Amino acid sequence: MSVKHPIIAITGSSGAGTSTVMQSFQHIFRREKINAQIVEGDSFHRYDRLSMRAEMKAQGEQGNVNFSHFGPEANLLEELQDLFVSYGKNGSGKVRKYLHDAAEAAPWQQEPGTFTPWQDIPAATDLMFYEGLHGAWSGDGIDIAAQVDLCVGVVPIINLEWIQKLHRDQKMRGYSQEAVVDTILRRMPDYVNHICSQFGRTHVNFQRVPIVDTSNPFIARDIPSADESMVVIRFANPKGIDFQYLINMLHGSMMTRPNTLVVPGGKMGLAMQMIFTPMVLRLMDQKRRA
Numbered sequence: 001m002s003v004k005h006p007i008i009a010i011t012g013s014s015g016a017g018t019s020t021v022m023q024s025f026q027h028i029f030r031r032e033k034i035n036a037q038i039v040e041g042d043s044f045h046r047y048d049r050l051s052m053r054a055e056m057k058a059q060g061e062q063g064n065v066n067f068s069h070f071g072p073e074a075n076l077l078e079e080l081q082d083l084f085v086s087y088g089k090n091g092s093g094k095v096r097k098y099l100h101d102a103a104e105a106a107p108w109q110q111e112p113g114t115f116t117p118w119q120d121i122p123a124a125t126d127l128m129f130y131e132g133l134h135g136a137w138s139g140d141g142i143d144i145a146a147q148v149d150l151c152v153g154v155v156p157i158i159n160l161e162w163i164q165k166l167h168r169d170q171k172m173r174g175y176s177q178e179a180v181v182d183t184i185l186r187r188m189p190d191y192v193n194h195i196c197s198q199f200g201r202t203h204v205n206f207q208r209v210p211i212v213d214t215s216n217p218f219i220a221r222d223i224p225s226a227d228e229s230m231v232v233i234r235f236a237n238p239k240g241i242d243f244q245y246l247i248n249m250l251h252g253s254m255m256t257r258p259n260t261l262v263v264p265g266g267k268m269g270l271a272m273q274m275i276f277t278p279m280v281l282r283l284m285d286q287k288r289r290a
Contacts, residue, residue: 001149002088003290006283007128008036009135009144011202012154013070013161013195021154021206022131024272028280029129037125039083041132042098044076045069049113070133070190077134077142084147087121087128094118127283136198145201150279153202159214160224167223177218204275207232208265229265232256233275246274 001007010021029036047055052074059067068074086093097116099105105112136145136153145151156164162184169175169183199205208231210224235241238259246261247253250271253263263271 001147003286005088005091005127006149006287007084007088007130007147008150008152008280008283009130009148010152010154011133011135011137011198013133013191020269021152021272022129024269025129025276025280028273028277032277032281032284034280034284035124035126036129037087037095037121037127039095039128039130039132040098041130041134042100043096043115044080044132044134045098046074046076048098048115066186066189068187068190070187070194072137072140072142072194075134077137077144080134081142081144081147084128084130084144088147091121091123091125093121095121126287127280133195134198136201137194138198138201139194145198149283150276151202151204152276153199153205155199155205156208157210157214159217160208160210160229162217163214163220163223166217166220181218203236205232205234206268206272207234208268226265226268231263231265231268231271233261233263233271235259235261241275246271249274 008025010025012021025036028034045052052069055074056067059065083093083095096118097104099108099110099112099114099116101112105114108116110116130148134144135148136151138145155161165184166177166180169180170177208229210229212224212228214220214224234257236259243255243261246263247255250263250267253261253267253271256262261271
């Protein structure tokens with residue numbers, strides 16, 4: 001953790017909605033004129049797309065049928081920790097991008113599924129913002145969570161997460177349902193061991209809960225909309241959170257535990273703005289005072 005060079009991390013699995021949270025923070029950064037260094041978790045995968053397929057095949061032949069991006073072996077977690085430590089000390093470090101599709105790859109004249117070269121972080125950024133799978137990871141002598149000043153978990157209930165992944169991978173990536181289900185099953189051990197545990201280290205968790213039937217996610221025709229959901233917001237340390245103000249401003253919200261607020265799904269973005277704006281401004285004020 002660092003006062004002069006704060007780090008915010010959003011952690012959650014693929015299809016969990018971390019990109020939505022990222023958009024909310026970008027609104028805050030733009031409105032408050034904060035120059036944030038964005039770090040994509042995918043850029044710290046160990047293998048590019050083709051190499052990952054080859055490694056999965058090799059691991060399978062060795063009996064490891066559960067090798068996935070969720071686990072530490074497929075990621076550069078020590079390098080990610082080094083980046084956070086370096087940035088926290090003096091605002092420096094090296095980053096790269098993972099080029100997901102042809103549109104992202106075209107400016108670099110590279111193939112989709114590859115990484116750009118490592119580059120130094122520009123000078124004089126106000127804070128670092130990470131979005132990916134391992135923002136609160138800890139284990140094997142690595143403690144990424146300890147380097148983060150504000151860590152947010154995004155974790156819909158598992159059936160909703162599966163529905164979102166099924167729809168995204170089938171409609172946007174052209175995968176069959178059988179292929180997506182195989183991926184879900186293959187990643188499950190790493191999900192349990194390396195993703196779930198992170199949500200006990202976050203400062204705030206957002207969990208979207210559908211209020212429609214998702215009992216069989218594999219036959220769901222639509223992703224439950226925001227208006228068909230509630231969002232459970234859990235604060236690790238509720239001290240300083242004005243729950244009464246939030247309840248008054250977020251119509252239809254309620255408290256279910258002393259550290260837990262539940263809001264209508266359609267108000268998730270507004271809730272994020274109201275909760276995180278003062279937290280980000282507090283980090284920036286501490287930075288200026290330092």
